Amino acid sequence: xxxxxxxxxxxxxxxxxxxxxxxxxxxxxxxxPFTSVSREVKTAFGLGVAVVFVMTCTAILNWVAYRxxxxxxxxxxxxxxxxxxxxxxxxxxxxxxxxxxxxxxxxALGIFLPLITVNCAILGASLFMIIRDYTFIVTVxxxxxxxxxxxxxxxxxxxxxxxxxxxxxxxGLDGPGITLIIxxxxxxxxxxxxxxxx
Amino acid sequence: MSPNGAPAGRQIIIDGLWHNNPVFRQVLGICSTLAVTxxxxxxxxxxxxxxxxxxxxxxxxxxxxxxxxxxxxxxxQTLIIAFYVIIVDTxxxxxxxxxxxxxxPYVGLxxxxxxxxxxxxxxxxxxxxxxxxxxxxxxxxxxxxxLLAIALPRELLGMGSILGIPMPYFSxxxxxxxxxxxxxxxxxMLAVFVWICRSIKPRQETAQ
Numbered sequence: 001x002x003x004x005x006x007x008x009x010x011x012x013x014x015x016x017x018x019x020x021x022x023x024x025x026x027x028x029x030x031x032x033p034f035t036s037v038s039r040e041v042k043t044a045f046g047l048g049v050a051v052v053f054v055m056t057c058t059a060i061l062n063w064v065a066y067r068x069x070x071x072x073x074x075x076x077x078x079x080x081x082x083x084x085x086x087x088x089x090x091x092x093x094x095x096x097x098x099x100x101x102x103x104x105x106x107x108a109l110g111i112f113l114p115l116i117t118v119n120c121a122i123l124g125a126s127l128f129m130i131i132r133d134y135t136f137i138v139t140v141x142x143x144x145x146x147x148x149x150x151x152x153x154x155x156x157x158x159x160x161x162x163x164x165x166x167x168x169x170x171x172g173l174d175g176p177g178i179t180l181i182i183x184x185x186x187x188x189x190x191x192x193x194x195x196x197x198x
Numbered sequence: 199m200s201p202n203g204a205p206a207g208r209q210i211i212i213d214g215l216w217h218n219n220p221v222f223r224q225v226l227g228i229c230s231t232l233a234v235t236x237x238x239x240x241x242x243x244x245x246x247x248x249x250x251x252x253x254x255x256x257x258x259x260x261x262x263x264x265x266x267x268x269x270x271x272x273x274x275q276t277l278i279i280a281f282y283v284i285i286v287d288t289x290x291x292x293x294x295x296x297x298x299x300x301x302x303p304y305v306g307l308x309x310x311x312x313x314x315x316x317x318x319x320x321x322x323x324x325x326x327x328x329x330x331x332x333x334x335x336x337x338x339x340x341x342x343x344x345l346l347a348i349a350l351p352r353e354l355l356g357m358g359s360i361l362g363i364p365m366p367y368f369s370x371x372x373x374x375x376x377x378x379x380x381x382x383x384x385x386x387m388l389a390v391f392v393w394i395c396r397s398i399k400p401r402q403e404t405a406q
Binding site for chain 2: 025026027031077084088128188
C-alpha cells in the first residue's frame with residue numbers, strides 16, 4: 001500500500017475506533033475503571049487522557065516489538081508476556097519522567113497511572129492490532145482512536161452520572177446497575193454512527 | 199472467613215459461588231468475558247478456559263508463596279497467569295481453530311481479568327495449595343454460572359436458539375430481538391442481573 005492509502009486507512013480506522021468500534025462500548029474493554037472512576041468529570045478526564053497517551057505509545061512499542069523481535073524468532077505465542085511487560089515498564093517509565101519534570105502533572109495523573117497497567121483496554125488494543133494485521137501507520141491511528149474513544153465514553157458517562165446524582169433510582173439498581181443501563185443506551189447511540197465513513 | 203486458620207472446604211465453595219461473587223457486588227472482572235456472551239457455546243469455552251487458568255494459577259501461586267519476594271509478587275503472579283493463558287490459547291489454536299478465531303483476543307485478555315489477580319492476591323498468596331485451588335475453581339465456577347445466565351437469554355431472544363439448536367417457539371413465532379446479540383444487549387442483561395442480585399443481597403450485608 002502507498003503511504004497516502006495507508007494514511008487514509010489510518011484516518012478511517014481512527015474514526016471507527018472512536019465511534020463505531022468503540023473499545024469500551026462495543027468490546028467491553030476497560031470496564032472496571034469505567035464503572036468505578038466515572039463519578040466525576042474531572043477525574044474521568046484525567047484517567048482518560050492518561051489512557052489515550054499510554055494506549056497510543058504502547059500500541060506503537062508493541063507493534064515494533066512484535067514485528068521485529070517476536071516474528072523473526074518465531075515466538076509469536078510469547079506475545080502476551082511481552083506485551084504485559086512492555087506496558088508495565090512503559091507506565092513505570094512515564095511515571096518516573098513525569099515525577100521528575102512536572103510534579104504538578106504527577107499529582108494530577110499520579111494515582112491513575114498504576115491503574116492503567118491492569119486496564120484490559122490497553123492490552124486489548126495491542127492484541128486487536130496483531131489479529132487484524134495493521135501496518136505501522138494504521139496502528140498509530142488505531143491506538144490513538146481507541147484511546148480517544150475510551151476518553152469520550154468515560155467523559156460522557158461521568159457527565160450523565162453527575163446529573164443523575166439527585167435522581168431517584170430503585171435501590172438495587174443504584175451504582176453499577178444504572179451505570180450498565182446507561183452504558184447500554186450509549187452503545188445503542190454509538191451504533192448509530194455505523195456507515196458514516198467508509 | 200475466620201481471621202485465624204483457613205476456612206473449611208464447604209465455606210470456601212459457598213463463598214466462591216455466592217458471597218464473594220465479585221460480579222454482583224462491584225461489577226469487576228467482566229471486561230474480558232462479557233463480549234463473548236452472545237452465543238452460549240463461546241461462553242462455555244471461555245468459562246472453561248477462565249476456570250482452568252484461575253484454578254491452576256491459584257495452585258501455583260500458593261505453592262510458590264514461600265519463595266516469592268513480597269515486593270515483586272504482582273509481577274510473579276502476572277507471569278504465572280500469563281503462562282497458563284498461553285497454554286490454553288495455544289491448545290485452542292491447535293485443536294479448535296474456528297473457536298480460537300471466534301474468541302479473538304479475549305482468551306489472551308484473561309491475563310488482565312481482575313478476578314484472577316484478586317483471588318491470587320487475596321487468598322492463594324496466604325493459603326495452603328489445596329484450599330487455594332478449590333477456592334480458585336469455585337470462584338471461576340460462580341463466575342461462569344453468571345456468564346451463562348447472561349448468555350442463555352441473549353442467544354434465545356436474539357437468535358431463537360440455544361447452543362445453535364433452534365428452540366420450538368423462539369425460532370418460528372418469535373420476532374427476534376437482534377439487539378440482544380449486539381453489545382447493548384450484554385449491558386442490559388448484566389444490569390438486570392446486578393439489579394436482581396443486589397435486591398436480594400442487602401439483607402445479608404447488614405446482617406454481617
